Amino acid sequence: MVVKNICCIGAGYVGGPTCSVIAWKCPDIRVHVVDKSELRIKQWNSEKLPIYEPGLEDVVKECRGRNLFFSNDIEMAIKEADLIFISVNTPTKTYGIGKGRAADLKHIEMCARKIAEVAEGNKIVVEKSTVPVRAAESITHILSANTRPGVSFQVLSNPEFLAEGTAVENLLHPDRVLIGGEESVEGDEAVAQLTWIYNHWVPTEKIITTSTWSSELSKLASNAFLAQRVSSINAISALCEATGADVSQVAVAVGKDSRIGSKFLQASVGFGGSCFQKDLLNLVYIAECLNLPEVAMYWQQVTDMNEYQRTRFAKRIVECLFNTVTDKTLAVFGFAFKKNTGDTRESPAIYVCSHLLEESARLNIYDPKVECKQIEHDLTSAAVTSDPERVQQLINIYSDPYEAVKDAHAIVVLTEWDEFISYDYRKMLSVMKKPAFIFDGRKILDHEALIKIGFHTETIGKRFSRNTLLRASGGDIKMMH
Ligand SMILES: NC(=O)c1ccc[n+]([C@@H]2O[C@H](COP(=O)([O-])OP(=O)(O)OC[C@H]3O[C@@H](n4cnc5c(N)ncnc54)[C@H](O)[C@@H]3O)[C@@H](O)[C@H]2O)c1
Numbered sequence: 352m353v354v355k356n357i358c359c360i361g362a363g364y365v366g367g368p369t370c371s372v373i374a375w376k377c378p379d380i381r382v383h384v385v386d387k388s389e390l391r392i393k394q395w396n397s398e399k400l401p402i403y404e405p406g407l408e409d410v411v412k413e414c415r416g417r418n419l420f421f422s423n424d425i426e427m428a429i430k431e432a433d434l435i436f437i438s439v440n441t442p443t444k445t446y447g448i449g450k451g452r453a454a455d456l457k458h459i460e461m462c463a464r465k466i467a468e469v470a471e472g473n474k475i476v477v478e479k480s481t482v483p484v485r486a487a488e489s490i491t492h493i494l495s496a497n498t499r500p501g502v503s504f505q506v507l508s509n510p511e512f513l514a515e516g517t518a519v520e521n522l523l524h525p526d527r528v529l530i531g532g533e534e535s536v537e538g539d540e541a542v543a544q545l546t547w548i549y550n551h552w553v554p555t556e557k558i559i560t561t562s563t564w565s566s567e568l569s570k571l572a573s574n575a576f577l578a579q580r581v582s583s584i585n586a587i588s589a590l591c592e593a594t595g596a597d598v599s600q601v602a603v604a605v606g607k608d609s610r611i612g613s614k615f616l617q618a619s620v621g622f623g624g625s626c627f628q629k630d631l632l633n634l635v636y637i638a639e640c641l642n643l644p645e646v647a648m649y650w651q652q653v654t655d656m657n658e659y660q661r662t663r664f665a666k667r668i669v670e671c672l673f674n675t676v677t678d679k680t681l682a683v684f685g686f687a688f689k690k691n692t693g694d695t696r697e698s699p700a701i702y703v704c705s706h707l708l709e710e711s712a713r714l715n716i717y718d719p720k721v722e723c724k725q726i727e728h729d730l731t732s733a734a735v736t737s738d739p740e741r742v743q744q745l746i747n748i749y750s751d752p753y754e755a756v757k758d759a760h761a762i763v764v765l766t767e768w769d770e771f772i773s774y775d776y777r778k779m780l781s782v783m784k785k786p787a788f789i790f791d792g793r794k795i796l797d798h799e800a801l802i803k804i805g806f807h808t809e810t811i812g813k814r815f816s817r818n819t820l821l822r823a824s825g826g827d828i829k830m831m832h
């Protein structure tokens with residue numbers, strides 16, 4: 352069999368970009384991306400795509416209608432396909448057994464049942480979503496229990512490692528492509544088919560093949576290791592603030608060790624995104640279920656440290672603002688969980704803002720890409736507040752950062768958008784209440800320059816010396832701590 356038709360179930364942050372790049376790099380393959388959401392598909396077929404990713408629009412425009420199609424016709428797409436990617440969401444369960452920790456696999460199971468119900472002929476089913484170890488076994492079980500005569504399935508694991516904001520770049524130049532398959536002749540044949548697709552643009556030496564279970568676990572392990580690095584440097588940032596060391600200098604010194612490496616050592620207000628927290632909790636849950644409490648506790652600490660970091664930052668803001676933010680206006684710069692995306696899932700901004708709202712601060716929020724409705728939704732959701740009406744009264748969303756800072760007591764930077772670096776902070780200072788504060792939760796601004804022009808500046812993992820602040824405040828620093 353040579354794969355001529357691909358179907359992808361799930362047109363989200365993974366399914367959309369992944370299949371757009373496959374369509375672009377494999378003009379000989381017809382790629383059909385389907386989703387149960389009519390709105391999402393409408394957006395994929397419109398001028399304004401449902402997700403913002405640098406470079407994605409150009410790829411979609413080139414392939415859409417040629418060999419890339421978006422539709423709600425799930426059954427038709429399954430029937431036509433030789434290979435089916437399952438790219439649906441696997442969020443943390445919010446109910447029942449494993450609530451708050453286990454991955455919710457109901458969408459995966461629905462896909463497996465739909466495939467079994469409508470498929471004709473031989474199909475390769477590829478688990479692209481992030482799943483617990485041995486999820487492929489459940490998929491295989493559901494498929495084989497419902498298989499009709501003349502139909503056969505091979506299930507592969509092919510986890511996705513793209514990061515949002517750099518998805519197209521990551522897909523075009525992956526560090527590795529991981530394919531896990533059954534150790535059998537049929538399994539090897541299916542792995543070879545998927546390898547052939549990636550080989551259109553990914554060199555063979557970057558394509559790793561393993562057992563299905565190793566592949567599934569490698570995805571969870573990769574995210575756990577990445578998140579652990581962020582929590583490790585954030586733990587060091589607290590030590591820096593207490594001792595006078597500078598976490599940026601420590602990160603450079605530590606990262607120069609080639610065994611450690613310099614990436615993912617940027618101290619911050621905490622990690623966010625739809626994956627790290629969810630996948631860590633899933634790993635913890637799996638370890639607990641396997642009666643490995645020490646392993647569970649080890650990884651649990653990575654997410655606990657993240658929560659500590661977000662709370663610590665919010666508390667520091669209140670403390671610096673003379674222990675009260677009630678009725679004070681704070682301009683919040685950035686709401687997305689990282690730059691170059693409009694995604695707010697698990698954004699540290701949600702947690703820091705909700706903490707400040709609990710203290711009755713007024714928040715003027717600006718983000719270059721996040722929709723106004725999304726910010727309102729995130730801050731008024733039941734998980735975040737018991738008083739959504741009060742929150743509505745306290746938040747204002749701006750499309751111009753210079754408007755957002757008018758009469759504000761402080762600026763709080765929560766996302767590392769490049770444009771925040773080049774603002775005219777002198778101009779901003781002139782319209783703010785004095786003393787004016789800036790809290791840089793992403794360590795992207797020129798702190799010395801801000802202090803020089805008169806901002807009381809606070810950042811992660813560094814305390815500015817009393818002398819520097821005294822110079823900036825003309826001696827009036829008594830009220831600060
Ligand atoms: N977002 C990332 O950067 C990223 C990166 C790597 C891996 N992952 C993993 O990939 C998976 C998908 O993540 P995402 O961010 O793309 O999620 P998403 O929520 O953006 O998209 C999932 C889509 O699947 C659709 N869907 C759900 N059930 C369906 C069904 N039965 N039939 C048809 N459509 C259905 C939803 O409507 C939604 O549009 C998750 O397991 C995630 O952990 C995500």
Ligand SMILES: O=c1ccn([C@@H]2O[C@H](COP(=O)(O)OP(=O)(O)O[C@H]3O[C@H](CO)[C@@H](O)[C@H](O)[C@H]3O)[C@@H](O)[C@H]2O)c(=O)[nH]1
Pocket residue numbers: 481511512513514515516574577581614615616617618619620621622623624625626627688689
């Ligand atoms: O040094 C760092 C690096 C990252 N972050 C934060 O960590 C979070 C996650 O960042 P990143 O990993 O770049 O983005 P994601 O899109 O969440 O990608 C992660 O999660 C995906 C979903 O599983 C995986 O595919 C990717 O490989 C993995 O990097 C963001 O809030 C970042 O601001 C830091 O605070 N400091």
